[in-house]
Amino acid sequence: MSRNITFTVQPGGCLKGRVRVPGDKSISHRVIMFGALANGESHASGFLQSEDTRATMSAFQQMGVRISADDLGNVYIHGVGLRGLSAPQQPLDLGNSGTSARLMSGLLAGQAFSSEIIGDASLTRRPMDRVVLPLRQMGANIETSAAGTLPMKIQGQALTGIDYTLPVASAQLKSCLLLAGLYADGETVIHEPTATRDHTERMLSACGYPVQIIDGTLRLRGGTELQPFDIQIPADISSAAFFLVGASIAPESDLLIEAVGINPTRSAVVDILRLMGAQIDIRNKRLLGGEPVADLHIGAARLRGIDIPPALVSIAIDEFPAIMVAAACADGRTLLSGAEELRYKESDRIESVAAGLRVLGITVETSPDGMIVEGGKLQGGEVISQGDHRISMAFAMAGLAASGQVVIKDCANVGTSYPGFAESAQQLGLEIEVRE
Secondary structure, eight states: OOSOOEEEEOSOOOOEEEEOOOBOHHHHHHHHHHHHHBEEEEEEESOOOSHHHHHHHHHHHHTTOEEEEOTTSOEEEEEEOTTOOOOOSSOEEOTTOHHHHHHHHHHHHTSSSEEEEEOOHHHHTSOOHHHHHHHHHTTOEEEOOTTSOSOEEEEOOOEEOOEEEOSSOOHHHHHHHHHHHTTEESEEEEEOSSOOOOHHHHHHHHTTOOEEEETTEEEEETTOOBOOOEEEOOBOHHHHHHHHHHHHHSTTOEEEEEEEEOOTTTTHHHHHHHHTTOEEEEEEEEEETTEEEEEEEEEOOOOBOOBOOHHHHGGGGGGHHHHHHHHHTSBSEEEEOSOGGGGGSSSOHHHHHHHHHHHTTOEEEEETTEEEEEOOOOOOEEEEOTTOHHHHHHHHHHGGGOSSOEEEEOOGGGGGTOTTHHHHHHHHTOOEEEEO
16 A cells, blocks of 8 residues: 555635544444354444455454445454354454454454464554453463564463453453453453443443443453344544544534444543533434434534543543644643553654644643643644554644645555545545645
8 A cells, every 4th residue: 555645735714514424443343353253144334444444354254254345334244153263374464453453362362273463564563562461361372573562473272261450541452351251261350440432342232242341340251152233333433533623623614423423432522622612512312233323513613722631531542633633723721641542553643743733833742641732823834644544634634724734744544544534524625635
C-alpha cells in the first residue's frame, strides 16, 4: 500500500447535512472472532470493510473459517466451534491492527497448534508485553522480539484461569484475557481499575456465553460453546468524533450523524465536548444489535478549555486526537492527564498531536501522561501524521478553523478505520483534496 497520500485542506467552510459513518471497528473485529468460534453461521450487517478488519478476516480464513462479505456491509461467518480452528500454513499478517494482534494472542494461546503473528512496520513497533505477561501466567508459551514486540510466536497449549488485576485500563488487554479464558481450565477473574469499552462482554452475551460482571470484576469459566448470532453493527463513534469536532469549530455548521453507537463505555467524547460547550443533541435513542445507538445533531459552538475529568479518559482514549483539535480552538486552557496509553497507539499520539498543533500555531506542553493545550487561532501549515489514521483525520478537521491551508502528510492509513473519509468530508463541506 502506498504511504504517500497527502490531504490538503483549504481554510474555512462548514459541515452541513446528514452522514452515517462506517460501522464500529471494535465490534466488527469481534464479530469475526466470535463468529469464527461459534457453532454455526453468524451474520452481521453494518460491518466495517477496512484494512484492519480485513486483516482479522484473512487470519481466520487461514485457520479454516469460511467468511464472506458483500458491498452492502453484510458479513457471513461459518463458525467452526471453540476447538475447530486449524493450524495456519504461514504467519498471520495483521497489518496495522493492534486490536487484532492483542486479542488474537489470547485466542491463539489456547489452541492445539502453533502460530505466528506479524504486522506492518507500525504494528511491529507497538508493545505486546502487556498481553504476553499475563498470558504466560495462564500457562501460555509465547515468544516475542527482545523488545517485547512482534513477531509473536505462539505454541498453543492448555491454559489455566487466573485472578488478574489490570495494571492499566485497557479493553484490549481485558478482551485478550477473556478470549484466553474461553480455553482455560477453571475460572478467569479480571479486575478493571476503571471502566473500558465492553464490546467483548456484549458479544459473549450475544453468543450465549455466561460472564459474570459485578463492580468492575469479570468472571468467566472456559469450555462453553458459543452460539451463532445475527446482529446489526452501529456506526463507529470514534469515526463520528472527527465530524463532531469539525461541526463544533466551524461557524454555521449544522450536521446530523446517524445511528451512532453511544455505548456508555465508548461515548465519553460526547460528554467531554459538551463540557467544553459543544451543542450536541442526542436524538432517537434505541438499541441496535444489543448496543445503544442514537442520532447526533451538532452545530457550531463557542468552546471553552476544561480539565478533562479523569473518569472519562480511558473511555475516550481513541478520540483524543480530535478532542485536542477542539481544545486548540477553545477559549482558555485544556488539561489532559492520565492518558499514558496514547503513547502506545499507531503513533505516540501525545507527541504527534502536540507537534501538529504547534505547527498550526498553538501552544502545547506535554507530560508523560497527557498535555496542556492553550486555545488560540489555528494557522495554516504542514502536519506529519506519522502514518496514524486518527492524526490524519483530526488535522483534516482543523482546516475548518484555520486561517491558512493545512497539509497533512502520510495519510494512507486512514483506510484502516474509515475508507472513504475524504469523500464523506467533501460531501459535508470540507474543502479537502487527496493526492498521491
